[in-house]
Amino acid sequence: MNIIRTVRSVAFSSIPNRTLSTTRSLSTPSAQYTAFEVNDKTGIATLTLNRPPVNSLNLELLTEMRNCLKDAETNKCKGLIITSSSNSVFTAGLDLLEMYQPQDERVKSFWTALQSMWMELYGSKIPTAAAINGHAPAGGCLIATACEYRVMLPNFTIGLNETLIGIVAPKWFVSAFLNVVPRRVAEQAITQGKLFTTAEAHNVGLVDDVVNTKEEAIAKCEQFIGSFKNVNPYARALTKQQFRIKELQELEQQREKDLQIFLGLIMQPSVQKAMGIYLEGLKKKSKKQ
Numbered sequence: 136m137n138i139i140r141t142v143r144s145v146a147f148s149s150i151p152n153r154t155l156s157t158t159r160s161l162s163t164p165s166a167q168y169t170a171f172e173v174n175d176k177t178g179i180a181t182l183t184l185n186r187p188p189v190n191s192l193n194l195e196l197l198t199e200m201r202n203c204l205k206d207a208e209t210n211k212c213k214g215l216i217i218t219s220s221s222n223s224v225f226t227a228g229l230d231l232l233e234m235y236q237p238q239d240e241r242v243k244s245f246w247t248a249l250q251s252m253w254m255e256l257y258g259s260k261i262p263t264a265a266a267i268n269g270h271a272p273a274g275g276c277l278i279a280t281a282c283e284y285r286v287m288l289p290n291f292t293i294g295l296n297e298t299l300i301g302i303v304a305p306k307w308f309v310s311a312f313l314n315v316v317p318r319r320v321a322e323q324a325i326t327q328g329k330l331f332t333t334a335e336a337h338n339v340g341l342v343d344d345v346v347n348t349k350e351e352a353i354a355k356c357e358q359f360i361g362s363f364k365n366v367n368p369y370a371r372a373l374t375k376q377q378f379r380i381k382e383l384q385e386l387e388q389q390r391e392k393d394l395q396i397f398l399g400l401i402m403q404p405s406v407q408k409a410m411g412i413y414l415e416g417l418k419k420k421s422k423k424q
């Protein structure tokens with residue numbers, strides 16, 4: 136049996152996370168919405184998103200994800216797996232409440248944290264894999280496509296559905312999608328706001344594998360990460376960088392402009408109205424269930 140060394144773990148038990156911490160320095164802020172574990176036997180880290188009910192990505196969750204990524208790299212983990220504690224949602228994407236009637240400073244920090252998290256995940260030196268054990272719309276798809284490998288459980292959905300909410304998927308969301316899906320398929324899907332079923336996603340290459348259980352998904356991710364066992368990590372990281380540097384540089388150089396475009400778009404009254412209607416629909420549906 137594998138021994139799990141918990142570097143930082145929260146919310147799954149009543150044990151305060153600090154007492155479980157073995158390597159994290161005390162100055163590091165404690166986690167509320169993530170669990171981070173490193174398997175001592177394999178050296179592979181698992182980051183579990185745990186912000187019920189749907190792991191919507193708010194500023195705090197994004198910040199915790201960044202801390203976990205940093206932990207995985209500084210602890211020289213063999214790779215990182217991202218998954219969810221929910222049985223039905225990987226992540227519902229960006230927390231719409233961060234963008235609906237937002238406060239000025241908060242929404243800026245939110246978007247800046249998203250940019251940073253994405254750049255750090257997309258450009259991570261270590262192998263990254265997503266065990267997609269639930270729905271992964273919009274920002275959920277962004278996280279999945281930032282990873283190098285994706286495995287998904289059946290009968291869920293994934294894709295960039297922003298246009299259906301009346302918003303636009305930023306260029307960097309699209310670039311990462313284009314890495315895995317043919318251009319023609321991507322253009323049609325993203326303009327339509329299409330959410331692919333697991334089977335459809337597999338068919339177009341948006342996910343690499345489909346398995347029936349979360350355990351199998353984690354095992355597949357471990358297998359993917361293990362496939363680099365005989366590869367020099369430095370050579371691997373530089374080679375990965377060659378594939379990803381363009382998108383990373385583009386966003387790095389345009390961060391402020393990207394922020395202003397985001398703010399300009401979401402602050403439009405028509406966009407706020409559409410978001411309000413969409414949120415209302417989600418809440419009505421949730422009450423009916």
Ligand SMILES: CC/C=C\CCC/C=C/C(=O)SCCNC(=O)CCNC(=O)[C@H](O)C(C)(C)COP(=O)(O)OP(=O)(O)OC[C@H]1O[C@@H](n2cnc3c(N)ncnc32)[C@H](O)[C@@H]1OP(=O)(O)O
Nearest residue numbers: 191227228229230231232270272273274302397417418421
């Ligand atoms: C230039 C650039 C400008 C802008 C770029 C912005 C890019 C945006 C990216 C995004 O990620 S936007 C978010 C997109 N996400 C979605 O459209 C998903 C919406 N959610 C769902 O479809 C479903 O919730 C689900 C993920 C399929 C899960 O369904 P389930 O039945 O399990 O849950 P339920 O729908 O009942 O929801 C429970 C609860 O959670 C609230 N909720 C859901 N999603 C979000 C969200 N993304 N943000 C905030 N809140 C969300 C939902 O309203 C319910 O709340 P309630 O319990 O209070 O009623």
